Amino acid sequence: MSELLNYLLNPGHLDLIYFSVIGVLFSCFISFLPALHIYNVIGIFLLVVLKFEAAMAPMQLISLCIGMIVGYSILNTVPATYFGPGDESLSYYILPGADWLAKGRGFESVILTGVGALGGIILLAILAPAFVWFLPGLKSITAPHMFWIIGAVIAYCLLSEWPKGLSQSENCWTNFFEGWKYLGVGLITFLLSGILGFIVMAKTMVPIEFAFQSITPVFVGLFAIPWLITNIINIGSIPPQHEPESMELDWDLVRRGTFGGFLGGFFAAFIPIVTAGVGGLMAGHATAQRDGRLFVMSYGTCKTVYYVGSFLLFFIPGLSLTRGGLAWIVTPVVTSLTVKEYFLFVAIMIISAGFSFLLLIPFTRACIKLVKRVPYHWISVLALIIVVPAVYSFTGWGGMAIMTVATGLGLFPVLFQARRMNLMGVLLLPVCLNMAGYGNDILRFLGLL
Amino acid sequence: MKGFTHFISGIAVASFFPQAVHMASQEQSFILCLGGIFGILPDTLDFKFAKYFHKSDFEIRPDPDDLDANVIANDVVKAINKAKETGRGTVQLHTMQLASNRWRSYTLGFDSKSSEVCVEIGPIVDTGQIPFEGTELKDPKRSVARVKVDDCEFYQQFDKKSQIAIMTGPCFEFVKRENGKIEIVFLPWHRTWSHSFTLGLLISFIVGIISFLTVGDGPNPELYTIPRWMLYPLIILFGSMVHIIEDSTGFMGNNLFYPFTKDRTNGLGLMSAAEAIPNFLFVWTSIICILFNLDRFRWAPDEVAAGISSQLAFWGWFYLLPLAVMAYYFFKGKREKAIKAVKTVDFDSQSGAEQETDVSVI
Known part of the structure; x- marks a missing residue:
């Protein structure tokens, strides 16, 4: 114990704090980039950073990554609230977030998610010693069953979408088709996304040198561009935003929001391919959440635990669990995982979370000022102008073609008010069927083999 | 109960079959998901099918340009009078959409003491049911109505007002009981045939015949007491039964x-279907049972180390x-x-139903 404390409190490790702070600051910038998934951006960033590998110790690089992922998971809510979602995990939050924004309560929404995120980090830190004890057992129990667990997630996501519509016609079939229109769009979206996923995974059109970015045009097309297009078409503007002097929060709300979000985030972090959006939906249903504030706070916890937790799993000694893109990125620089490094990770995680939370309010104020000065739809136009050439520069015409198809699919749920989560079929369906051993049969059926 | 509660309980029930766990881990079978799918099926049948094909005797479509609470209340009374004469009467109340995000709200209640139907026209609300200030009707004669039903005594399980505001309005059935009272049944198409043992048995019987004809013995049949073909109907039966049992704990x-x-x-009436802790209790129990069963029914237990090293610690801590x-x-x-004397979650109201992301809690 004293050895561990010596290690943690060693002034020689202040450099790790420095790198984590740099990571948090960089995450502010990353979270502004529309549509690009965090892992892709970090991948590009690290390609640059790794040139300085000789000058950076592995733990310094890891501290930088911790700062980036913790900062991103806490701060990305701000641009997502004011400018639209960047990825699937955010698109789950964005409808309630947009609702609060429309009522001038964007600031409250951001702070609630920030409190939820901080709660998630604290829970992760508290449970960190217990993870070493029970996660290896959980991994050995679930490892042979992952494919059907993902299958069950898919089944639940599809079955838990309920019909919409007024049902006011005297003809019951008219009402039936009105209600099923939304469900049908959801099912078609999921199926088509799944087929797109099979195609992209089997025969990507992205140049081989940018293979690590092959999923970027898919995500940009499915989640980012449809949102930007919607923003540009919509004539509405953001109403004046109210900044309250205090927040109405009680321990019961914090406890329930953090707990529900932690369950969803941990599930998403532990189960491959499942994202915070899917995990949050399931945890929200499991804990019977109904209150809007509870949902927003719980979402903050969920996405932080998902992003940070999946990275944390990689450092748990004896677990050998690589989840999330960041863990894969740092794999080459991590030679051995010890208890010391694990707890150092936890310590840096807490410091990064504290710093990110302190940044949250000024960052939100800056965003509010920006949306006051610049018309909302021009920000979306600018984002579109940035994102399309960015995709082209990294993935070429092949990537542009994939992005175009994905955009068409991504517009489906936006236009028909179906769940955007169905777009996650792009990963869920191919990965689930591949893990179950049916992938090649599907590829043969699609003529891809 | 929430749809997720039923879903995961169905999977938990399926995991009690060792052969199903072996099929999942050794043959990449999705058979455990079958329990979940049939666990949520009764609500799927109700909210995705039965709801649309239920015909009401009376349909109330209030005119937003000529609002009168008395008209609505009198139409409801007509359905009650039909029940008094014929034994049953149903009424479907529709919402009033004014714009894409604007709805005129109204409430319907039944006063058992005075045998009155009470209707109150409310303010204009948005889809999140947030009212717009100053949009209430100014004329009290048209905004509030209490119409007495002669020679009638109400009986209702839930003595609360229903708010009709957004999306689909609620349906009520009035049933004349042997004691002469009129029972008010909320959503008469819900939890009827779809939530019956009979349907579960029928589906299992059909699936049983198909699986008997199509499913072979599979590897190592000597290890199991139940033939493989019988797993499918049993998982379906128990999956749907657990839904019905869980729902029976509510009101x-x-x-x-x-x-x-x-x-x-x-x-x-042990718990409300929308309450967080009872729902989570079922979910957590299911998760623990699933993990326990996956571990104890792991393939080749002599060669593969158990994930749960101490059962005492597992059950105690988790x-x-x-x-x-x-x-x-x-x-x-x-x-x-109890101290605050706050009403419990208003799960039978339309407002609760429409705000709820998972309608199966109703």
Whole structure:
């Protein structure tokens, strides 16, 4: 114990704090980039950073990554609230977030998610010693069953979408088709996304040198561009935003929001391919959440635990669990995982979370000022102008073609008010069927083999 | 109960079959998901099918340009009078959409003491049911109505007002009972044939015939007491049964032996279907059972180390401790509610139904 404390409190490790702070600051910038998934951006960033590998110790690089992922998971809510979602995990939050924004309560929404995120980090830190004890057992129990667990997630996501519509016609079939229109769009979206996923995974059109970015045009097309297009078409503007002097929060709300979000985030972090959006939906249903504030706070916890937790799993000694893109990125620089490094990770995680939370309010104020000065739809136009050439520069015409198809699919749920989560079929369906051993049969059926 | 609760309970029930766990881990079978799918099926049938094909005797479509609470109340009374004459009467109340995000709200209640139908026109609300200030009707004669039903005594399980505001309005059935009272049944198409043992048995029987004809023995049949073909109907049966049992713990029961029984029974009333802790109790119990079963039914237990090294620690830390915490917060919440005399979650109202992301809690 004293050895561990010596290690943690060693002034020689202040450099790790420095790198984590740099990571948090960089995450502010990353979270502004529309549509690009965090892992892709970090991948590009690290390609640059790794040139300085000789000058950076592995733990310094890891501290930088911790700062980036913790900062991103806490701060990305701000641009997502004011400018639209960047990825699937955010698109789950964005409808309630947009609702609060429309009522001038964007600031409250951001702070609630920030409190939820901080709660998630604290829970992760508290449970960190217990993870070493029970996660290896959980991994050995679930490892042979992952494919059907993902299958069950898919089944639940599809079955838990309920019909919409007024049902006011005297003809019951008219009402039936009105209600099923939304469900049908959801099912078609999921199926088509799944087929797109099979195609992209089997025969990507992205140049081989940018293979690590092959999923970027898919995500940009499915989640980012449809949102930007919607923003540009919509004539509405953001109403004046109210900044309250205090927040109405009680321990019961914090406890329930953090707990529900932690369950969803941990599930998403532990189960491959499942994202915070899917995990949050399931945890929200499991804990019977109904209150809007509870949902927003719980979402903050969920996405932080998902992003940070999946990275944390990689450092748990004896677990050998690589989840999330960041863990894969740092794999080459991590030679051995010890208890010391694990707890150092936890310590840096807490410091990064504290710093990110302190940044949250000024960052939100800056965003509010920006949306006051610049018309909302021009920000979306600018984002579109940035994102399309960015995709082209990294993935070429092949990537542009994939992005175009994905955009068409991504517009489906936006236009028909179906769940955007169905777009996650792009990963869920191919990965689930591949893990179950049916992938090649599907590829043969699609003529891809 | 929430749809997720039913879904994961169905999977938990399926995991009690060792052969199903072996099929999942050794043959990449999705058979365990079958329990989940049939666990949520009764609500799927109700909210995705039955709801649309239920015909009401009376449909109320209030005119937003000529609002009068008396008109609505009198139409409801017509349905009650039909029940008095013929035994049953149903009424469907529709919402009033004014714009894409604007709805005129109104409430409907039944005063058992005075046998009155009470209707109140409310303010204009948005889809999140947030009212717009100053949009209430100014004329009290048209905004509030209390119409007495002659020679009638109401009986209702839930003595609360229903708010009709957004999306689809609610449906009520009025049933004349043997004691002469008129029972008010909320959503008469819900938890009837779809939530019956009879339907579960029928589906299992059909699936049983198909699986008997198509499913072979599979590897190592000597290890199992139940033939492989029988797994499918049993998982389906138990999956749907666990849904019905869970729903029976709430206030609204099920029609257990449709078509031999005509009406929905009352639930045990132990908990509200939308309450967080009871839902989570079922979910957590299911998760723990699934993990326990996956571990004890792992393939080649002599060669593969158990994930649960100490059963005592597992059940103690992961079940009894959370159970104690849940019990503490559940009873604490009950005490606080009793002190504040706050109404429980208004799960039978339309507002609750439409705000709810998972309608199956109704």
